[in-house]
Amino acid sequence: MEHEDHRMLARRLDLYHMEENAPGMIYWHPAGWRIYRALEDYIRGKMRALGYEEVRSPQLLPQDLWEKSGHWEKFGEHMFAVPRPEGRDLALKPMSCPCHLQIFNAGHRSWRDLPARYSEFGICHRDEPSGSMHGLMRSRGFEQDDAHVICRPAQIEPEVARFVGLLKEVYADLGFPDFDVALSLRPEKRAGSEEDWDAAEAQLLGAARAAGLEPDLLPGEGAFYGPKLEFALRDLQGRSWQCGTIQLDMVLPSRLDASYIAESGAREVPVMLHHAVLGSMGRFIGILLEHHRGRLPFWLAPDQVAVLPIADAQLGPARAAMDALRAAGLRPALFAESESLSRRIVMARERLIPAEMVIGKREAEAGQVMLQRGDEKRPLDLGDAVRRLAEGL
Numbered sequence: 001m002e003h004e005d006h007r008m009l010a011r012r013l014d015l016y017h018m019e020e021n022a023p024g025m026i027y028w029h030p031a032g033w034r035i036y037r038a039l040e041d042y043i044r045g046k047m048r049a050l051g052y053e054e055v056r057s058p059q060l061l062p063q064d065l066w067e068k069s070g071h072w073e074k075f076g077e078h079m080f081a082v083p084r085p086e087g088r089d090l091a092l093k094p095m096s097c098p099c100h101l102q103i104f105n106a107g108h109r110s111w112r113d114l115p116a117r118y119s120e121f122g123i124c125h126r127d128e129p130s131g132s133m134h135g136l137m138r139s140r141g142f143e144q145d146d147a148h149v150i151c152r153p154a155q156i157e158p159e160v161a162r163f164v165g166l167l168k169e170v171y172a173d174l175g176f177p178d179f180d181v182a183l184s185l186r187p188e189k190r191a192g193s194e195e196d197w198d199a200a201e202a203q204l205l206g207a208a209r210a211a212g213l214e215p216d217l218l219p220g221e222g223a224f225y226g227p228k229l230e231f232a233l234r235d236l237q238g239r240s241w242q243c244g245t246i247q248l249d250m251v252l253p254s255r256l257d258a259s260y261i262a263e264s265g266a267r268e269v270p271v272m273l274h275h276a277v278l279g280s281m282g283r284f285i286g287i288l289l290e291h292h293r294g295r296l297p298f299w300l301a302p303d304q305v306a307v308l309p310i311a312d313a314q315l316g317p318a319r320a321a322m323d324a325l326r327a328a329g330l331r332p333a334l335f336a337e338s339e340s341l342s343r344r345i346v347m348a349r350e351r352l353i354p355a356e357m358v359i360g361k362r363e364a365e366a367g368q369v370m371l372q373r374g375d376e377k378r379p380l381d382l383g384d385a386v387r388r389l390a391e392g393l
Contacts, residue, residue, distance in 0.1 A: 006286040007135040009294040013302065013351060016136070024133045024140030026282055031302035034331055035285055038300050040121060042173075043145050043277065046166060052119040052147060057099030059123060063089040069098045069255055070191050074224050078126045096122035097249075097274055100148040101256045109260040114270060115151035115159060121281070122146040136286035143281045149273040150258065153203070156271065160207035160229075160246060163275050167231060167244050170277050174300075175291060180232045180240065181213050184221035191225050192251040201227045204248045225251040228274075235291040243284060246275035294352050298392055303333040305389060306348035310341050310360040317364040321357060321382055328390040332357075355389060 010016055015032030018025065028036060044054065063081065066072040072079070075094055082090040093099065100118045109116070123143050132138055149159050171179055183205055186197045204227050208215050215229060222228055228247035232240045249272040253259075262268045278284040288296060298304060305325055309318035315336060325332040333353065335344040341358070348356060358370040363379065371378060371385045380388070 004290070004293060005135075006137070006289040009289045010135070013294060015289075015302070018135075018139075023130055024128060024138075026136065026139060026141065032285075034302040035296065035300060036281060039278075039281065039285065040145075042299075043170070044119075044121075046170060046277075047119045047145075047147065050117070050162060050166060052117040055100065055103055055118050055120050057093070057096055057103070057120060057122065059092055059125075060090050061093055061099070063091050065098055065102075066091055069252060070224065071095070071098070074189070075126075078128065080125050080127055092125040093122070094124050094126045096120050096124070096144070096146040097148060097252060097272070098256060100146075101150070101253060101258050101272070104150050104258055105256065111152065111260055111262050114260060115149050115155050117147065117149050119145070119147040136280075136282040139280075139282060142283065145276050145278050145281065147275050149275070150253065150270045151273065152268075153271055156203050156248065156273070157207040157210050159273055160204070161211040163246050163273070164208075164211040164213065167277050171231075171233065171244075173297075174288060175297065176233045176235075178234065179244075180234070181208070181215045182218045182221075182230050182232070183208065183215040184218045184223075184228050184230055186222050186227065187220050187224060189224060190222070191255075196250045197227070200248045200250050204229060204246075223247050223249075223274075225249045226274075233287070235287065236293070237290070241287050243279050243287070244275070244277050245279070246273055248273060295354070296352075298354050301352070301354050302331065303351060303353045304330050305332040305355045305357055306335050306345075306351075306353045307332050308335050308341060308344055308348070308356060308358045310358065312336075313361065314359045314364045317359050321359065321369060321386075324382060324386050325357075325389070328386050330386070330389055357385065 010032065013031055014029050015035065016026050016028045018027065060082065063072065071094065079094050080092040084090065103118060104116055121143050125141050128138060128140050151159055185201055208229055226247050226249040228245050230242050231244035232242045234240050253272050254269045259267045259269055307318050307321050309315050318334060318336060322332050322334055335348055337344060345356065354373060356372045363369050368379050368381055369385050371380050
């Protein structure tokens with residue numbers, strides 16, 4: 001099959017659309033949102049298992065917060081500002097890191113509270129140039145699987161190792177067993193002292209090597225507040241996509257007055273790791289669609305099972321099958337149109353639904369269904385068929 005752009009696949013599968021009067025903003029349709037939520041729930045479960053606390057931070061924040069963090073100077077031209085006549089202008093957040101430090105700062109912290117791990121599906125807005133936008137790959141409104149670890153310097157290495165282990169597992173599950181990694185070093189325009197940058201670069205490189213990585217070095221490509229490891233996936237067409245990132249920040253905690261009480265009783269400033277496994281959720285879905293040519297892994301497919309009664313007489317058993325599939329957490333689609341069975345099977349396959357459940361007179365009388373996945377086709381009791389699908393078999 002020839003390569004299909006994700007925008008073509010989205011039209012074919014009815015996943016989302018965009019409108020001329022809202023450039024770069026995504027209208028997710030039911031099928032597209034099912035993919036989105038399945039991916040989000042998957043990542044949420046992984047983060048919870050690793051001890052991250054999910055949080056939610058505001059969309060609209062005071063401009064002076066972004067000025068204090070340094071983001072206004074660096075990204076202000078790409079932020080959506082909301083002037084207010086009475087003063088104290090606001091801005092839509094382009095990222096979540098200052099917000100997570102505000103959550104950390106809301107309590108009195110000691111060394112026993114570290115590392116503090118926060119995760120958020122952070123909705124962000126950036127005023128990208130109109131010529132740079134490309135479907136899901138680059139948009140003005142997007143959501144990131146943001147996470148921040150606020151910790152002591154001695155905790156950097158094990159936290160980076162945890163992240164690398166998570167990233168390897170997630171990428172393999174999504175069909176990317178291999179990735180490239182690079183360490184982006186201090187940019188020309190940066191915050192913090194040279195001593196901080198020397199320490200941050202050395203620590204992040206050491207942590208990467210301790211995690212079994214040997215990154216390429218990219219001078220001048222780091223974030224303005226710290227170096228970062230960038231992870232790039234290669235798709236079936238051989239294209240490289242930079243997705244995951246973990247950044248070591250010795251600047252922002254100090255700027256936003258973060259501190260904790262050390263074992264000595266002294267007040268100390270923590271360091272912060274910024275990371276995302278997928279990056280922009282929409283962009284990653286676009287990458288997945290193109291990589292898998294629309295045939296997503298079964299657990300991620302928007303419609304997993306096409307339920308096909310042969311005739312109207314089997315509509316009752318078909319609806320019972322739909323109920324049983326939904327109760328098992330699966331996403332079925334009923335094809336009960338007036339067209340012939342063969343035509344409805346073609347319709348289901350055009351939507352790239354990975355499994356089919358056909359119910360005819362004989363199956364209905366026996367309490368069975370004819371389950372087909374790929375070249376495998378077998379009659380099964382309804383309960384057994386649902387169980388096999390729920391287990392991903």
